[in-house]
Amino acid sequence: MSEQAVLTGEHFMTGDEAAAEGGLAAGCRFFGGYPITPATEVTEVMAKRLPGVGGVFIQMEDEMASMNTLLGAAWGGMKSMTSTSGPGFSLMMENLGLGIITETPCVLVNVQRGGPSTGLPTLVGQQDMMQAKWGSHGDYEIIALAPSSPQEAFDFTIHAFNFSEQYRLPVLLMMDESVGHMFEKVVIPKAEDIKLVPRRITKDKPADYLPFKPDDDLVPPMIEFGEGYRVHITGLTHDEKGYPVINAEAQQPLVRRLCEKITKNADKIYMYDERELDDAEVVVISYGITARIAQQVVNECRAEGKKVGHLRLITCWPFPEPIVRKLADRIKGFVVPEINLGQMSLEVERVAGRGIPTICVPNAGGEVHNPEDIHAVIREVLK
Amino acid sequence: MSTAPAKAAPVERKELHHPKDTMLREDRLPHIWCPTCGIGTAVSCFVEALRETNIPEEKVAVVSGIGCTGRVAGYVNLDSFHTTHGRAIPFATGLALAKPDMKVVVFSGDGDLVAIGGNHIINAARRNMNITVICINNFIYGMTGGQCASTTPQIAKTSTTPTGNTDYPFNVPYLMDACGATYIARWTVLHIRRLKKAMGEALNKKGFSFIEVIAPCATLYARRNRLGTGFDLMKFYHDNSEIQHGADTKMVDIGFQEKIICGKFVDIDKPTFLERYRGETNGGGK
Numbered sequence: 001m002s003e004q005a006v007l008t009g010e011h012f013m014t015g016d017e018a019a020a021e022g023g024l025a026a027g028c029r030f031f032g033g034y035p036i037t038p039a040t041e042v043t044e045v046m047a048k049r050l051p052g053v054g055g056v057f058i059q060m061e062d063e064m065a066s067m068n069t070l071l072g073a074a075w076g077g078m079k080s081m082t083s084t085s086g087p088g089f090s091l092m093m094e095n096l097g098l099g100i101i102t103e104t105p106c107v108l109v110n111v112q113r114g115g116p117s118t119g120l121p122t123l124v125g126q127q128d129m130m131q132a133k134w135g136s137h138g139d140y141e142i143i144a145l146a147p148s149s150p151q152e153a154f155d156f157t158i159h160a161f162n163f164s165e166q167y168r169l170p171v172l173l174m175m176d177e178s179v180g181h182m183f184e185k186v187v188i189p190k191a192e193d194i195k196l197v198p199r200r201i202t203k204d205k206p207a208d209y210l211p212f213k214p215d216d217d218l219v220p221p222m223i224e225f226g227e228g229y230r231v232h233i234t235g236l237t238h239d240e241k242g243y244p245v246i247n248a249e250a251q252q253p254l255v256r257r258l259c260e261k262i263t264k265n266a267d268k269i270y271m272y273d274e275r276e277l278d279d280a281e282v283v284v285i286s287y288g289i290t291a292r293i294a295q296q297v298v299n300e301c302r303a304e305g306k307k308v309g310h311l312r313l314i315t316c317w318p319f320p321e322p323i324v325r326k327l328a329d330r331i332k333g334f335v336v337p338e339i340n341l342g343q344m345s346l347e348v349e350r351v352a353g354r355g356i357p358t359i360c361v362p363n364a365g366g367e368v369h370n371p372e373d374i375h376a377v378i379r380e381v382l383k
Numbered sequence: 384m385s386t387a388p389a390k391a392a393p394v395e396r397k398e399l400h401h402p403k404d405t406m407l408r409e410d411r412l413p414h415i416w417c418p419t420c421g422i423g424t425a426v427s428c429f430v431e432a433l434r435e436t437n438i439p440e441e442k443v444a445v446v447s448g449i450g451c452t453g454r455v456a457g458y459v460n461l462d463s464f465h466t467t468h469g470r471a472i473p474f475a476t477g478l479a480l481a482k483p484d485m486k487v488v489v490f491s492g493d494g495d496l497v498a499i500g501g502n503h504i505i506n507a508a509r510r511n512m513n514i515t516v517i518c519i520n521n522f523i524y525g526m527t528g529g530q531c532a533s534t535t536p537q538i539a540k541t542s543t544t545p546t547g548n549t550d551y552p553f554n555v556p557y558l559m560d561a562c563g564a565t566y567i568a569r570w571t572v573l574h575i576r577r578l579k580k581a582m583g584e585a586l587n588k589k590g591f592s593f594i595e596v597i598a599p600c601a602t603l604y605a606r607r608n609r610l611g612t613g614f615d616l617m618k619f620y621h622d623n624s625e626i627q628h629g630a631d632t633k634m635v636d637i638g639f640q641e642k643i644i645c646g647k648f649v650d651i652d653k654p655t656f657l658e659r660y661r662g663e664t665n666g667g668g669k
């Protein structure tokens with residue numbers, strides 16, 4: 001344990017490296033991973049750094065194993081993390097669901113590339129946004145954050161860990177290849193200035209402890225294996241004791257609570273960036289790398305006197321419905337550029353309703369948007 | 384003439400407990416296993432073996448996958464985790480690395496460990512992960528109703544090989560040997576004394592220890608193949624098991640209703656993943 005976990009100071013690093021450093025700064029001491037472009041650098045930084053800070057890195061045999069090993073480490077009391085991209089993200093869906101139903105905190109970084117299938121290993125995509133929400137079977141709610149810069153890759157990885165501990169679930173950092181491979185300045189604060197949410201360990205004695213009895217905010221306190229609690233944790237539908245109960249009476253309250261612990265606390269989770277929304281007639285909604293191009297377009301529009309605003313999503317899930325609904329009541333339309341053929345735009349459309357147009361600026365991946373394509377749609381809506 | 388009914392003398396009720404009650408979750412019994420299923424016998428051997436080691440119970444975790452054997456985690460009164468199908472070993476890996484002071488035991492079936500979880504078991508053995516794996520091999524998928532497994536002997540009938548299995552089955556001890564497991568034994572559930580001893584040895588072993596337990600599934604395997612009852616299968620084990628300690632694992636494959644070679648095949652010592660990772664031994668590290 002000879003090295004610094006928090007590299008306080010100014011650095012020049014990629015989004016991938018920053019996500020790894022963010023994890024270390026958040027107290028992550030376990031990384032189970034499998035190499036995949038364009039996320040390999042997260043894995044490599046963790047392989048290099050973890051032994052020096054008393055942590056463990058293990059390269060697993062596939063992504064199903066990676067995801068599962070995080071859950072094991074988390075129940076062993078560690079903060080755990082992995083990284084992947086599209087094909088590996090698909091394999092992780094199985095045990096993402098296990099993490100959801102067993103309420104296991106951990107963080108999964110997805111550096112998105114173009115798909116489907118092997119697609120574009122080295123080139124950008126934002127095509128896993130709906131998979132993040134719906135990719136594992138069954139009903140669930142998730143928290144997913146999208147960074148637009150290496151600095152945010154660092155900051156949001158810390159947020160991701162905090163959310164995972166606060167609400168006890170796997171949290172997704174939905175990065176993209178462009179941010180993952182972009183070199184920029186990253187400022188790492190002093191360790192004591194980084195706010196960390198500790199694990200919600202129960203105060204109950206083993207005899208009184210019910211592993212799935214929630215607190216008032218619908219989140220149950222946790223324990224660590226090996227401390228005498230003798231818990232049973234299962235991926236089956238279970239009661240508050242954690243015991244399998246295979247009937248509708250157990251299923252209904254469990255699945256509802258798993259969803260409601262996010263939806264009912266959503267106001268405390270939503271994160272977004274509002275730019276020039278006050279008088280906006282058209283609002284661009286974007287996230288990740290696309291937000292940087294969108295902001296340039298919005299600046300150009302403003303210079304031309306056009307009333308265009310920008311809502312940058314940070315939490316894509318839960319989707320910040322209230323702000324979108326509020327805007328929908330008074331603007332002419334939404335423009336949603338994203339590096340897919342329309343994913344988050346469906347969510348905008350769902351919330352905005354049919355009263356105003358929501359127009360996606362689609363891009364099948366491999367490159368970021370041409371600003372002019374976004375501009376053209378804005379002109380169309382303003383007409 | 385009727386009088387008030389005489390007050391019945393209070394009956395002295397002796398509370399009945401399972402003989403292994405502290406180690407089993409009594410509030411979950413009765414279990415789901417069929418009469419004469421071999422899984423319960425293996426669990427009995429396990430709890431007795433564990434009790435005879437010096438390992439504190441709170442420092443033991445049992446991890447299972449999915450299937451009839453996958454339910455073991457739910458019955459032992461220890462920290463226990465019931466993972467997805469095939470994934471008990473990676474969960475155990477994460478837990479064992481986070482809690483090196485714990486003994487992490489994977490208790491699961493042949494389908495779970497060797498078919499869908501095959502990639503995990505071979506890599507965990509290769510790494511010499513510090514876990515004990517108890518694999519109940521009943522030659523069939525029980526929970527889903529008796530389908531062919533990667534351990535089903537040739538000729539045997541299952542619901543997905545109605546005219547008899549044409550595939551070659553795994554010789555599991557040979558597979559584990561090739562992957563570098565440090566302890567490999569095979570016993571049937573008839574050999575309760577020897578099985579218990581092997582479990583004790585495996586629990587006390589540092590590194591990746593593996594026990595294959597041949598167990599009857601009367602409901603599906605025996606019935607489909609007209610092998611009689613669970614009792615008949617036990618009788619078959621009695622008449623056809625041969626103990627060969629140190630046998631060449633290459634030679635211990637199991638044919639349909641053929642000889643079952645049992646014994647301790649491998650017992651070696653080498654540094655675990657974590658010892659090598661922490662640079663505590665030769666052979667890698669920082």
Ligand code: SF4
Nearest residue numbers: 416417420451525600
């Ligand atoms: S189906 Fe077979 S393996 Fe499953 S509980 Fe019944 S006898 Fe045991």
